[in-house]
Amino acid sequence: MPGHWWQSLRARLEPAPVADPLWRRALLACPLARRLDPERQQQLRRLAALFLARKRFHALAGAVLDDYWRLLIAMQACLPALQQGAASLRGWREVLIYPGEFKVRRSHHDDRTGVVTEGDEVLAGEAWEHGPLVLSLADVQLDLEQPWDGYNVVVHEMAHKLDMLDGPPDGVPPLVEIPRRRWIQQFQQAYDRLVSMPADSHDSPIDHYATESASEYFAVVSELHYSQPTLLRQAEPTIAELLEAFYGRSPAEGCEPPGFCRSR
Template identity: 85%
Template sequence: MPGHWLQTLWARFEPAPIADPLWRRGLSGCPLARGLDPERQQRLRQLSTLFLARKRFHALAGAVLDDYWRLLIAMQACLPALQQGTGSLRGWREVLIYPGEFKVRRNHHDDRNGIAGNGGEAHAGEAWERGPLVLSLADVQLDLEQPWDGYNVVVHEMAHKLDMLDGPPDGVPPLVEIPRRRWIQQFQLAYDRLVAMPPDSCDSPIDHYATESVAEYFAVVSEMHYSRPALLREAEPAIAELLQAYYGRSPAEGSGR
């Protein structure tokens, strides 16, 4: 029976599911995942299972990782990919974890190598085109403890990863249902508005680090979509609308954030 043979072959290569106790513990520790409806939580569980099976985690410089922390990182990494599907996780395999911020000897963004980072010389995260996702475990933990402050290093770097699916980061990830011209126009206008503001201005809740490039702007507002969507919608309604169309409804919606 060909059908039975194919099912047997698929079962042999299908990753083992996340154990129920570990998954419940992960949901308890990840407020962004808890904010999803049950159907999206189930999709997140499936995508996280594939992420854990396909990505290699490396603990560096004394960082300590266990199954629980690998799951928490996978869950947050898969949130931006939830609506885009498994194909959006393609093209890279390594997840490098440092205990805290790490220093690099290059600019935070290199068009030749497709490298995008988050910070100045000391980085909380970095993403390479066709290369690793690099994270500070201390910053991951802080984001879990303060999930609604507008920052999330895993989401930020995964936004770069999605952006780099079609080449060096330019703030425009592959789009299916959203008109590309509309995306580019609205993001450029919003980026230009932020650039025109003085760095110490309180006129925008968007972190001025987003003025580094349109690619960084996309990553920064992606963080806000997941952790401060109401504030983003007030500041840049067109951007908030585009991100909801791209990522889906924010898990923070309904919480007044």
């Protein structure tokens, strides 16, 4: 008789499929997944089952999680990984869920003066290299209710996770068919264009938060790929092309309304 270790290994390699009633319910609540073609929906269903088998969810600070919400989070987390496959989910295990925005303590070292200051930062999501994926459940719910507004916290943090598969985040995830030099050149040029704009400019749909770093730029435009691809294509056609090659065609094509994104 196979031992417990074998059953555990098999469950990780071949997880039980998501039950039909639960899948149908979650699909109705997730417009991004609902707009995938049937073949990609089935790929997402299998990948979400694998995600649920490999990742450990922890509800913190009074957050309430059930199988339905775990699946909704897994579905959105697996959308950016759909074209990259199961291997892109490697390197971390924990998903931490807060009921709403959460505070983190940051230390800042001023290179000029040598002074270190500390302060709290309020976040809706965070991704650590080799560490947990941290999410606000309220923001996950808002993204499901407003899928075409330019934001998706799960997609944003999963873009960071993909970026960190080959080391510290630098805005360049592992690339297979896309020339790395072209990616770096085009993203650097687009990043520089956004940096040159005033912070209060309305000339681009790309949130100015993307100027924080190359990694944040990649995560922010990944959100636009999944929620407002038409606006992204108008603002940065080459970036839109590269993201479509990396992620596949956006399920938001033809859905997003005109106008820019909601404010962060």
